[in-house]
Amino acid sequence: MSTATQLEHVAEAARPTTPGTDRGTPATGVAVPGQAAPVRGEAHAVGRVDEVPPGEGRAFVAGGVQVAVFRLRDGSLHATQAACPHAGGPLADGQTDVDVLVCPLHLFAYRWRDGASTSGAAPIRVYPVHESGGEIVVEV
């Protein structure tokens, strides 16, 4: 089951966006991923679903944290931390399939399910994400 359908019940989706960050534009000046602490925090609408082409990923800012959001060809949405823990690679530029995300720099792969690396790197953080009225809502 995709993250999107799992979280359909989070209906109070359209909580305010991060103040000062324009929706859907390249994010700038954001905290280091991982320093933003909450385990399950607030929902942030970060952009429109059609800003992420099928099968690709794009970087957004959610609540001051940069995230990479992916829309798979099966329609499911996934959100992860933006930088690869191995060497800081831009994960949003990675390639995906139904199971994993592959970082473009050194091809370390991470499972959507739990963020664990299938090739021996540290795990990545995955964030709950769903669609609401065409908006991508990431809980950070």
Add this chain to the structure above:
Amino acid sequence: MTVLGGRPTGLTSLHLDDELDLRARLVVVGNGMAGARLVEEVLERGGAEQFRITVLGDEPHGNYNRIMLSPVLAGESHEDDIVLNSHDWYADNGVLLRAGVRATRIDTAAKQVHADDGSVVPYDHLVLATGSYSFIPPMTGVRREDGALLPGVFGFRTIDETRALLEATGRCRRAVVMGGGLLGLEAARALQGHGLQVELVHAMPYLMNAQLDAEAGAILKKSVESLGIGVHLDVLATEVLGTEHVEGVVLKDGRRLDCDLLVVAAGVRPHTDVAVLSGLEVERGIVVDDQLRTDDPDVYAIGECAQHRGSVYGLVQPAWEHARVLADVLTGADPDAEYHGSRTATKLKVAGVDVATMGVNTPERDDDEFLVISEPKRGVHLSVVIRDDVLVGATLLGDTRKVAYLTQAFDRGAPLPEERIRLLVDLSDGAEEVGVAEMPADSQVCNCNGVSKGDICGAVAGGCGSVGAVMDATRAGKGCGSCKSLVKQIVEWAADGELTEDPAASYYVPGIPLAKPELVAAIRERDLRSVSAVFAALAPGGQDDAKSKMGLTSLLKMVWGVDFVPEKDGEFINDRVHANIQRDGTFSVVPQMKGGVTTPAQLRRIAEVAEKYEVPMVKVTGGQRIDLLGVRKEDLPAVWDDLGMPSGYAYGKSFRTVKTCVGSDFCRFGLGDSTQLGIDLETRFQGIESPAKMKLAVVGCPRNCAEAYVKDVGVVAVGNGKWEVYVGGAAGATVRKGDLLATVDSPQEVLRLTGRFLQYYRENANWLERTYDFVPRVGLERIRSVLLEDSEGIVAQLDANMQKSVDAYTDPWGQDGKEPATPGQFRTSLPLVALPKVPVR
């Protein structure tokens, strides 16, 4: 007597009342390595629910490893260590073991086994795994009147005989071993180790005649003699001396060898008495079909007692193959399973000498290739027999370093090196060729990912059963890939032949279970024009695979040309934005500079762009171009626009560049216009995608200033209008001089031949296989005959396919620069925090 693998007395097992048990009765006669393995295989397939299993074993022991009797005799192993299945194991698995009970006759009509204790065991399915027994050649005086062997005379086949021998070593001083085969040699060595003086008598002209040729046998004789064991060849023993106890043997030539211990290891004979008495068809062994069935439909035979297609095997490996097939048949796991004979390979240490043999040991046909390296002084003799480019036999004596590699080649019919000598010795022309056995465990194998030999061996020990699994677990070979063959060798060495065939190794991309020819055929046949269509139609469960996408995109582009349906998510980031991603997430921009020739106007523009976009580094590349490094993704379209130059494709698995020297225009040595030819080559093949990158060079004379000898295709002017075309060269992680494909008479012919070669490579190479691997794999002779003599009749098609790709070329910078292919194509993905900073110079 101690029962090997026995249970404490008083333990009993409960069994269901026969009347209540509806399971079919599976009876196995013989509790040796074949019989017990069959029971294991049946249980593994859930057979406990189908069958109640009874095993009759002549010996009172559990099942033990007969191969290990020699180390037990030598005192190197304890007999407890060679137990495979103890009595407890049978009880725990609900198998009724009747140890010490010998089957005497089978009533196939009533479907009952009669045993020597008077019992009758009914069966639904009966498996004969009676093995073989030591053959005692006819010799006067070897037996007493009651038929028993003269005291002091022993066979060497069972644990009881081994125990008796061990006991005898304490009081005997001189031993004669009859039989110079494997078992005899091992017995001789073991007895000598116990301090006995040992003479070996062999009826054949050389030792181990079943496995070795005469020359190797002679070398082995020297090695054995150097241990202090007397060897007597080509002579029979005719008489055994002694009335109460053996005192010596008399040889046919009249010589007398005194001894107080005689070990007969003169071969084995299949145990077929029960089968003969029961009316089953018996020749040398019990005759079975491809499902191991005898001429009675409910009676099977496996192991050394079985004769399949005329062959009786005396090794454990075929017996285990029998067990697997029969278990498949009996349990219905694969009712159509068939056994088609075994390719036997053995590796052992005989009398302290390493020996490995597989297949035939001498050439049998006129056109068999036979390579022999013989070093009698070192006790080394190596030979291989090759038939139709396939390894059909190998004999290694005294040096078995190459055994893992040869076993693989033998088992799988893998392609062989063109220089056959590489089968037997490592030619020291590169670090890779160091024998893997000698490498220290901490030596680094994969320099990209820092993986040592020890890491690889650890992964194998940890259960990785294939090269692919080891590479996944350690990441070895997943960087530049140049160490892959070494990784493979180490894995094969570490696994010592226990490797499972990695089916994925032949796949073009990991996510589609097809090799390249089948994949291309399926793509054409089913008209699959996009990556997602290929996954939907051909992937298991229609599931996509991230690591397959790039390879499929490249392949589809080649197959379909302009009719390819592009999908951005099927491309690697470099191809998505037509630039090469750098460690900090920025990109490098390399404009096309054909043949390495530029103009002041171009340089001026490049300089302006570099300043305008604050490009941190401008660098001249190894490919005679100019690289703008550290360009932000979002700036890419504007950079291209301002440059006004086409893409140099420095980021793709594609045709990259043609380096040239200044050729005849200016150089006083130039023999041909290499610069113009380089520009022409680059113009024709620019941007063409391929399984791996293609780097070319043209030089105007053999001084090789632009390094044409080490390029995927290198062209060298040699005067009189002639050009040499080299292929398969490399000067990257691997260094290899290209092979001379042909010498041609004109630049036009260079262009034609280059196109042909590149297309042949594109259509036949594996994903990411550079020409320096492709050319040796396919073989220069074959490539020559295909491309120059059109031996496969495909040259016209190659030319046409290449032309199609040439026609499909567009400049990606002009294409995507104006209008992004997807929303946010050039939006930054950069983490916006300070991450690895590439210093600005």
